[in-house]
């Protein structure tokens with residue numbers, strides 16, 4: 505029986521839908537496993553949204569061997585294994601040694617189909633597959649149930665070597681997603697991925713955000729483009745930077761910030777993520793400071809007032825000050841980040857998974 509007291513404890517209705525499988529990430533350097541972590545863009549994005557107290561729903565599939573405790577319970581596919589990626593960081597050894605890593609998909613869980621999505625409406629949808637699990641019909645369904653859909657191009661253009669699973673990229677025009685582009689809100693691409701699409705063509709249909717590692721990002725839309733400044737970071741592991749960028753970006757949009765301010769928040773969370781190995785743990789004091797700064801910014805310039813259909817592109821006054829305030833918040837916690845490194849100055853490459861102490865299967869059994 506539902507009583508009045510239940511109402512006061514209701515969980516806020518999720519307004520962001522994240523779609524993409526969780527995976528097991530194995531980080532390898534010089535033939536040695538230097539870290540294992542929960543991975544998948546959805547896990548990095550959920551970590552940012554949870555940290556920033558933005559309610560979200562997450563649709564991810566995992567297999568019987570899934571070994572992490574997570575806030576957002578995935579769909580368990582008992583007959584399947586969890587998607588696994590091996591990330592090789594010994595650049596120069598491989599043909600494409602100019603990349604910061606070579607990724608291999610060594611296990612694959614089931615794709616996410618339209619019927620796996622909730623029967624509800626969302627302000628923002630995030631199509632963030634990593635292993636080819638998002639199908640064109642799944643993205644189409646997301647477009648139907650979400651006001652604005654943000655897509656990571658890695659969900660659309662990844663192809664996998666038939667023998668060893670090495671990730672290769674194909675041109676966006678050769679995929680079954682091209683016709684859906686005019687119906688999405690934002691396409692996020694890294695500089696490396698940008699050469700697999702025609703940015704000039706796609707920006708006429710949707711906002712294209714090109715992330716540029718330590719150089720921040722560039723936002724392109726049909727009438728203009730804008731560089732968004734980065735935050736200084738001591739990079740330990742680039743994994744998940746783009747995912748956390750998207751987490752920060754959608755947080756900003758959810759709070760009613762204009763696109764340039766939201767992209768700044770994306771750069772901020774991207775920079776925090778590269779400073780840790782695997783899935784980052786955000787300092788709670790830092791998160792509180794960031795929430796306070798976002799609230800302050802929100803009162804300075806609220807653009808959407810509940811209508812997310814129209815993204816606001818102009819850089820509002822005070823953008824640089826917002827950048828400085830976030831940078832100052834980050835500096836404050838730098839000391840504790842420094843302490844998390846080992847004495848040798850080497851990155852603290854956890855041999856155990858990040859959530860090792862609390863490992864359990866997806867259905868909650870130890």
Ligand SMILES: Nc1ncnc2c1ncn2[C@@H]1O[C@H](COP(=O)(O)OP(=O)(O)O)[C@@H](O)[C@H]1O
Pocket residue numbers: 693694695714715716717718719720721734735736737738739742743744745746747749770771772773774775778
């Ligand atoms: N070394 C770095 N220093 C500061 N910020 C970084 C660094 N690497 C990444 N970022 C931030 O994270 C975002 C995403 O990183 P990027 O490497 O471009 O994407 P992806 O992980 O998708 O390849 C960047 O736009 C930037 O804001």
Ligand SMILES: O=P([O-])([O-])O[C@@H]1[C@@H](O)[C@H](O)[C@@H](O)[C@H](O)[C@@H]1O
Pocket residue numbers: 527528529542543544545546548589607634658742743744745746747748
């Ligand atoms: O580093 P990034 O490109 O933002 O995103 C990464 C994916 O490319 C990778 O396939 C996955 O295993 C990682 O967990 C992470 O999601």
